[in-house]
Amino acid sequence: MSSVKLKVEQIAKYFGPTKVLQDLDLTVQKGELLTLLGSSGSGKTTLLQIISGLTEPTSGRLLIDGKDETWTPVHQRDIGVVFQNYALFPHLTIEENVAFPLRMRKLPGAEVARKVKNALGMVELGHVAQRFPRALSGGQQQRVALARCLVYQPGIILMDEPLGALDRQLRETMQMEIRRIHRESGATIIFVTHDQEEALALSDRICLMNEGRIVQIDTPQAIYEQPRSTFVAEFIGLSNILNGHVQGNQLVTRQGTFALPHSAFTTGQASLVIRPEHIRLSRAGTALLEGEICERIYAGSETRLVVALTDGARFIVRSTGMSGDKIGDFVSLGWDVQHSLLLSA
CATH class of the missing domain: 3.40.50.300 (P-loop containing nucleotide triphosphate hydrolases)
Incomplete structure (x- = not known):
């Protein structure tokens, strides 16, 4: 049957x-x-x-x-x-x-x-x-x-x-x-x-x-x-997206050059997706991207930070602990490359 x-x-x-x-x-x-x-x-x-x-x-x-x-x-x-x-x-x-x-x-x-x-x-x-x-x-x-x-x-x-x-x-x-x-x-x-x-x-x-x-x-x-497109990634939950082109095992973007996950196979124009919960915060000068905290949203079980990058783009960071970071702080952002996802543009 x-x-x-x-x-x-x-x-x-x-x-x-x-x-x-x-x-x-x-x-x-x-x-x-x-x-x-x-x-x-x-x-x-x-x-x-x-x-x-x-x-x-x-x-x-x-x-x-x-x-x-x-x-x-x-x-x-x-x-x-x-x-x-x-x-x-x-x-x-x-x-x-x-x-x-x-x-x-x-x-x-x-x-x-x-x-x-x-x-x-x-x-x-x-x-x-x-x-x-x-x-x-x-x-x-x-x-x-x-x-x-x-x-x-x-x-x-x-x-x-x-x-x-x-x-x-x-x-x-x-x-x-x-x-x-x-x-x-x-x-x-x-x-x-x-x-x-x-x-x-x-x-x-x-x-x-x-x-x-x-x-x-x-x-x-x-x-x-595992969203299959940037539309899905942005519609389902919050996403940070870097757009650029693939060179070897790296994505070249206006914000910099970033390593790609081992499973990546796309060539040409592509987007790197990183969910907010996978972003690590550290003091400025120690990670992949730098920016200034421009918004801090407390939501009980988590704190959501919006970081304005030096080129004007915005990244969202989700923290489940008591974050002491304040609006106006300069921070660096990093992530485990295997927690990122490469999608065709």
Whole structure:
């Protein structure tokens, strides 16, 4: 039996003369939590709408469990959707909201009651079954919306920026809840977000999109540590980038000449990427680059320093200790060459 749940084959979409999806290919495994990540206009929401059936592709095919579902009406697809605005019925209790899709399918009352109890138990909201949505917090309402989707066990669950309206602390709590529910239910989830930290925290794999194209699909660790382009490196986390050209085993830049990692194979124009956590600070005159600290940001578990180099470029340094460095201090920056990554320009 195939482990593939969803397959997108050469899907393209035009709105008028504008091509918003560029012949995409994508495979989602059964039980996977895949995140579609990208900025506004990247095409992630359009792709989600094509998968759900709310939008038709201009060309290409969509296969679910090996069956061509490209033109299947939305109500006939084995897909559930969780929206950002919850979409709960205010005049129905929580129990009635969760039961709604089952009653629409005309399931027997005893089966409805059992499934609703199980779904509310999974999102840990059995104690609010008789309350109305207005009595619940935003996070609780979002969990009800998820329970309403889980209750009829759709083959695929689509989540369209479901945490966007929540504050940071509640959003992080809900991320952990979604991971737990995914793990316990074994559901196949496609999650859309523009927040790269959310994608890193939630995903089995991340599908990063830009201008209607998929630029990289990988695990969170791989996409962070091994970005395939400077676009990916800058979109996923913070990066320091030196641009220049390769000469032998060195990169020649306007800031100086720097050794390359042993795995480097690029020739010609290239970029050297160093993550902020891999930068070492020392007193001026003892390392690879020199500059002046122009910004110091304390963020609890870390301190982030912005260093203005002598040529005007900015480097970001992340320190997890109590940094005594102050704005105006002159410092040198260094790094282990194997913690850098060379990418083609």
